[in-house]
Amino acid sequence: MKKIKSIAAFTLALAMMAGMGACGKTDSDSDSKGGSANNAGGGSVEVDEDGIKTFTAFFAVPGNEVDKGNRVQEAIAKEIGARCEMKWLTGQTADEAVGIMIAGEEYPDFIDGSTGYSKLLDAGALIPLDEYWDDYPNIKNFYSEAEWNSVKVDGHVYIVPQFGNDYMYSTDCVHNDEAFWIQTRVLKWDNYPKIETLDEYFDLIERYLEANPTMEDGTPNIGYEILCDDWRYFCLENAPFFLDGYPNDGCCIVDRDTHKAIDYNTTPTAKRYFQKLNEEYKKGIIDPETFTMNYDTYISKLSTGRVCGMVDQHWDFNDAELAIKSQGLDDNTYVPVGVVIDKGIEEHYHSGSTLDVSNGVGITTSCKDIPGALKFMNDLLDPKILTLRNWGEKDVDYLVGDDGIFYRTDEMRSNANDQTYINANLCPYAYFPNYKGMDHDEINACNPSSQPSEFYESLPEPVKECFDAYGVQTYVQMTNKSGENAPWYPMWSYSNTFTADTDYGLAKVNMDEVKHEYLPKVVIADDFDAAWDEYMSVYNERCDIDCYLNALDTEIQRRIDVAEGNS
Amino acid sequence: MSKNVALAADGNAAALKAENKKSFWKQVKNQKTLILLSIPFVVYVIIFCYVPLVGWIMAFQNYKPAKGLLNSEFVGLDKFKRLFGVAPFPKNDVFLGVIRNTLAMGLINLVLGTVCAIAFAILLSEFRSRGGKKVIQTISYLPHFLSWVIVAGIVFDVLSMENGMLNKLLVGLGIVDKGVNWLAEPKYFWWIVAFTNLWKETGWNSIIYLAAITSINPDLYEAASIDGAGRLSRIWHITLPGLKPTILILLIMNVGNVLNAGFDIQYLLGNGLVQRYSQTIDIYVLKYGISQGDYSIGTAAGIFKSLVSIILIFLANRTAKAMGEEHLF
Incomplete structure (x- = not known):
């Protein structure tokens, strides 16, 4: 019996140790590289009874998760027929989070790997966006061709750097x-x-x-x-x-x-x-x-x-x-x-907006509906949706003056500083491509904190004094x-x-x-x-x-x- | 599960030893129910513990996830050489330090953990009031169910310089005149980890010893007290010898676990000032393998850890065998 007992115990002990070596994949065939094989027939992205698709995203930076049923998120979903559940970095570094995803070969639909971007590329986890983007002009025209060239790796664009694109001119108020x-x-x-x-x-x-x-x-x-x-x-x-x-x-x-x-x-x-x-x-x-x-x-x-x-x-x-x-x-x-x-x-x-070619949101090989995901990203750059993302809903989050200039009441301002309120009501889709500078109406700044009048008014008294x-x-x-x-x-x-x-x-x-x-x-x-x-x-x-x-x-x-x- | 098999096989133990090779098939026939019962578990172990070992190939490659195991370039023992900083790679003693930390913390945990668990189990078993015993037992288990994140938070609070319980106590008693920054001193780190482990696991670990004590024949105690043995000598001459087989088997198995000195607590409590004493092999694997994207070096470190663990188990088992004591194989 000693023998059997010992083999059993020994196996157990080995089992504990083998864990270390177990993170590698053992099967390297992957048909997802091209992506097209996966999205036949619309794929299997979750679609609710209103026909609204739900994508998933992970951004390897700290951030706040918006509540389910967030007001502006739902308003945008009604307009464009899709929403995205976003997860942020918690309790890990970006490299760890991305490294673990790569080891498991499971990704959300959208990802911004932050400092883990090069690892995602190494792992072949991102799809080349430029092969698909002809139908999605908002994405394709987000940067000039020269700028896209600097984003390219091995001749392809894998990510869209979200920031550093001033519409008209910079209106930064916050350092x-x-x-x-x-x-x-x-x-x-x-x-x-x-x-x-x-x-x-x-x-x-x-x-x-x-x-x-x-x-x-x-x-x-x-x-x-x-x-x-x-x-x-x-x-x-x-x-x-x-x-x-x-x-x-x-x-x-x-x-x-x-x-x-x-x-x-x-x-x-x-x-x-x-x-x-x-x-x-x-x-x-x-x-x-x-x-x-x-x-x-x-x-x-x-x-x-x-x-x-x-x-x-x-x-x-x-x-x-x-x-x-x-x-x-x-x-x-x-x-x-x-x-x-x-x-x-x-x-x-202080440095002006820069195109940071090492950070951006990409679509992963795990995405089951690449055209849908691209359409989602494209729609988020629509002028009307941009205003929804950056300012919120008209008459709820901001008011419009006779001259077309947006302004807010004190209550709206304090709401926009309240994390609980933000999570339930506002959804800027912060790590999807976004314009800085001016709004597309060319009257207002892209968001309240860049609107000079609005910005100054919303400052606490001591800061104004300072x-x-x-x-x-x-x-x-x-x-x-x-x-x-x-x-x-x-x-x-x-x-x-x-x-x-x-x-x-x-x-x-x-x-x-x-x-x-x-x-x-x-x-x-x-x-x-x-x-x-x-x-x-x-x-x-x-x-x-x-x-x-x-x-x-x-x-x-x-x-x-x-x-x-x-x- | 394997334990069940082992226990079930207990019955024909003596017979089994005497059998020779010829009757092997006869034995199989005799025990076919047992063997059938164990098959699912053997399959489980093969799938989840042996198949993943294929990944060890990574340690001998310059592994790139996009190329996969089949197409990555083989580099021989380069990754191991880099790990230990031997020529042609730049000198590097980080990994040696990491091994030292892991062994040290593992041994401290093993010794303190075993001794305290046994002592606690004996104290509990000597407890007269049934109700009081239950209450203490339950309270002592509770920390086991806390996650390390919460435990680390508690440790931070207790050791805090500003409002920490420990510093307040020491200052109040006049032992030190200014709060000690416990977590900034490398020399304290191993002990902080050890005591945290003790606090969390002593109650839990004592369960198995407590069970072993219950199975000691009460007649022995009775006989001893008739012979005039006091409480202490009963513990010394009956309880402890009765526990010896359990203690040895657990020790041997735990020796193999010494290198699993932990990850969570060191990771959560560590900081730049103490990193030279706080990093364990697991943290090293996370840092270089996952965070820095060098999966190969992470695997190499993991293999090294497994090898050392196996060697330790064999050594412990040999020693026990040589001493004529209970052993695993």
Whole structure:
């Protein structure tokens, strides 16, 4: 019996271990590549009794799921005969979520893989849109032919980058990018001083904290937070290139004269920036828990309104700001300041709309009704539907003045700031292709937050006061005018496509790993110089920086050639 | 399921051992009902545990999902070399560190988990009031049913510098004068994981020992007390020896599981500051295999893990056998 018992137990044990190797597919035949084989007879997309199709989508970015039966979603469905259930990233990174889908070979109809896009391409998960799009002019004409060419991979278009298409001209009012953010109450307390340098920024927060250790209700104020959770640790690590006056290329500084990539991690500015953080940490200005908290903790800390400042992308803490507003803590929302390391450097925090060729929504090989899906995407770009998506329903979400200009009542405005209301009533289909700039009526801006009159009116009083003090009307104007983008911008759309099986990709993985561990160490170190030296020696030993920079140099040159028409 | 088969076969154990090869078919005939009954489970194991092993080929390829297993390029042992950072690949000790963490956390869990579960089971079995015993048992099981995400949330709260229970207690008692940032110190990480595991699983793990204690013949206790044995010596001379076979079998099986030191808790509690001590093999596989898109290196790491686990099981079994104790095979 011992034998039988042992075999059984051994098998069990093996079974547990085999799990690891089991994620690969064992059967590699797939007839879905062309897609056409699957959609004969309209396919099997779910169709309800009203004849409305329901597609599925996954966007590998954080977002809010709209409720079932969302009012505007149903209104759009009635118009175009289709709706889409959208899922967003929760509790995973984009790469994990996409990696797992690829391993299982099951995809939703629409997907935006975010940083996982190159993996989707590698896996052959996306259908070439340009083979089908002749019947769908709204999609085909969404970009110019030259722009589509830059989106193409191996001669085909697999995704539609959703953003970066201004109709007529840009009407951005919100700086939806990265900056040093600071609460209006802090600026107000010091009579709206001009903040230009990193030292001035922290000096103000220090003085404010000393004078106001707690909020009105007694909650202790926190001077500065640094989010360091997984891929979001850009809040800690990428400020050095901004401080040097360069735009957000993400993975490097590009020298404006030599067009060579420079590693921003080892510049003198980087050292000064981290030394400053180290000083502030020791002074207790930076939250001691900052490096152990995850994204959820960060958002909940910010939502209390007790955090004076931080570096972040606006889209990353938007949820927290909505929460602050909904508690009526209007004094505690944030405005961006364009901080540099030394006076006289021109900052470049804001960049104009760019066509980001590494992000976009595509249709997957799992989609059973490709023409239907394309029609859906095409219909969403119809002027009438665009207004529904961006403004909502007439007379419910906005009113129309005699001159054709859209405006909202105070109630409509506060509704549009209330997450619960948004989930039940509004449906911008945010990650489907959308125009920015002007609405197609050419009178209004594409959405309320870009409509100058509407935007200013909907601001909380303290923000209006702050803007008035600085003589600006929008968040965007708080930083320098963006100017023309360089032809290579943004380089992150290239580095996002790296995978660990190339040498330069591995170099980046190693850089991230070393920085993830050592940068927090450097900030909390008792002896900054020793910690910095240790970091630098590990960094240089573990990471093949030259290989990494060479790859970037090649891409910069390629992009310049494309822009000049030499390729 | 296999357990049932094993138990059912128990009856003819002695006979079975004495049989020789000739009578193999006779045996099959005798046990045909049992064999028929076990077929579905054997098929299950083959389909879900052995067939997927085909995927191990990936570790020897530069696997690309679009090309599939059949068309990906074979690279021999390159992925393993890269994993360990041996020539011609750049030196890299990340994976070695990962193995150390996995082994360390696995062993701490194994030792602490076993000892505490046994101690807890004995304490419970000595409990006089039936009602009190039931209540304690139920309460101690409960954490087992919480998901790790919730447990991690609780741990965060308890260890928080600002309002954490633990820091408040320590400061209140005057042991430290300022809250300790527990999760930022690499040296604490393994122990935080170990104690979290203990809190969550001790009650659950004690069930099997409790069951084993119940099956010890009560006459033995009676005889011992007549001979003048006190409570402690009854535990030492009767309960523990009675538990020995159970303990050994579970230990051997768990040794094979040492490398499954966990994923959830390390993943949820880890951060950049402690990553060198928090990453386990499973996290490594997720990070490099799934997130970075290098499925081959992920599979290579997985294979390595399986091999080490098998070796550990054989070693443990050998040791038990050599000591003349209960063993698996």
